[in-house]
Amino acid sequence: MNEPDWWAATVADRVWSRQQAQKIISRLNHLFANVPDTRYWILVNACKQINGYNLFFNCQRKRAYQRSWPIAQLKDSSFEQLLAVLAGVRTKYNFTFEYVHFTREQRRILHEEVD
Template identity: 35%
Template sequence: MNKDVKVINDRLQPRFKRVSQTRYWLQVADDHYGQTYNFFFNYQRKWQRLKSIPLHTITTYDLAYLETVVSELQTLTKLTIDYVGFTDQVWPERQQLIQKKRHGYE
């Protein structure tokens, strides 16, 4: 297991409570200025505010590396992953758009 995947998973698991009527997902943000990728654990109970917890920052600013990290995380967690700041970028291996929709705050 990749060391970044291990750090993210180790920080994620204690927070993932599997409470009913609660939505859980991961968010990956591309920080163009700092040249890093930031991972957040998001959850929202029905009728309550969104909570976002920073999990880890990857300093290896390489899409191919990020693609392997994300692929391992999807296999481990089965959580939905939301991407922010990846507009018009394509995964090197899969050749698919990373971010399908634009966020209003980009």
């Protein structure tokens, strides 16, 4: 790939990642209520069937069952795009991220780049 094509792809990826992060933030704005004695976190699942990632918003009040809502499905997205999306979400919300079905190396990178 020559220089202009590579640059255009990079810009397109950044725009896509920013748009996905804004969509997730708007869904979280709707779901999040800062209730005392409640734990909130985002579960990120690497899904091989869609060659992408699923994101879920979870909450659990003290002495209550856990609840989970799907907030995004990033189909056919790369690991680098996921990093950019999660970094965009991190700018607004400081929830704990839980990573499922990732390799040890990917988890290390996620903890370094996002957490």
